[in-house]
Amino acid sequence: MLALQRATHVTLQILAATLVDLDLTASEINVLAILADGRGRTISELGAAAGTRPTTLTSLLDRLERRGHVTRGPRPGDRRVVVVELTASGRLVAGTIREALADLERRALVDLPPDAIAGFHAVLRALAEVPA
Numbered sequence: 570m571l572a573l574q575r576a577t578h579v580t581l582q583i584l585a586a587t588l589v590d591l592d593l594t595a596s597e598i599n600v601l602a603i604l605a606d607g608r609g610r611t612i613s614e615l616g617a618a619a620g621t622r623p624t625t626l627t628s629l630l631d632r633l634e635r636r637g638h639v640t641r642g643p644r645p646g647d648r649r650v651v652v653v654e655l656t657a658s659g660r661l662v663a664g665t666i667r668e669a670l671a672d673l674e675r676r677a678l679v680d681l682p683p684d685a686i687a688g689f690h691a692v693l694r695a696l697a698e699v700p701a
Contacts, residue, residue, distance in 0.1 A: 573696070580673065587669045591662060596621065596629050598666055601638060601655070605663035609654040611644070638662055 581595050588598060596619070603618045604610065610618065616626045630653060633639045638659035644650040655663055678686050 583673055584666075584669060587673070588666060591665065593662075594629075596625070597633055600626075600629060600633065601659060601663040602666045602670060604639070604653065604655050604659070605667045607655070607660070609652040612641075612651050612653065615653055633659070 584598060585595065591598075593601070599619050600615065600621075603615065612623065612626065612630075615621075616623055619626065621629065630639060630641060634641065636658075637656055639653050640656055641651050641653050644652045678689070681689075
């Protein structure tokens, strides 16, 4: 687990340097990367995917909304549920983030055999599903 923590730290440093012109925090980058697939998320879905507490997520979304990257609105058919979606500028920024992540993954894994990469992804999925 220590190796994973170190790898995460290095990954965040590389992403921060690569994406410095976006002027985003690591948490903001994470949320935009999650939303990059174009699917809106409820606050609870987004919080779970980002590993962020609701109060922290609210202030993070406030910043992203002020910058014009996300909108929050009612879910059609259920106005009690708030859905977070990317705006046009958010889609551009999220695309840049996804490209940076894909490039970093390609560079990091280029010399590994396919079965090692598949095993790596299996371990990451297993870790992501560990109950809190």
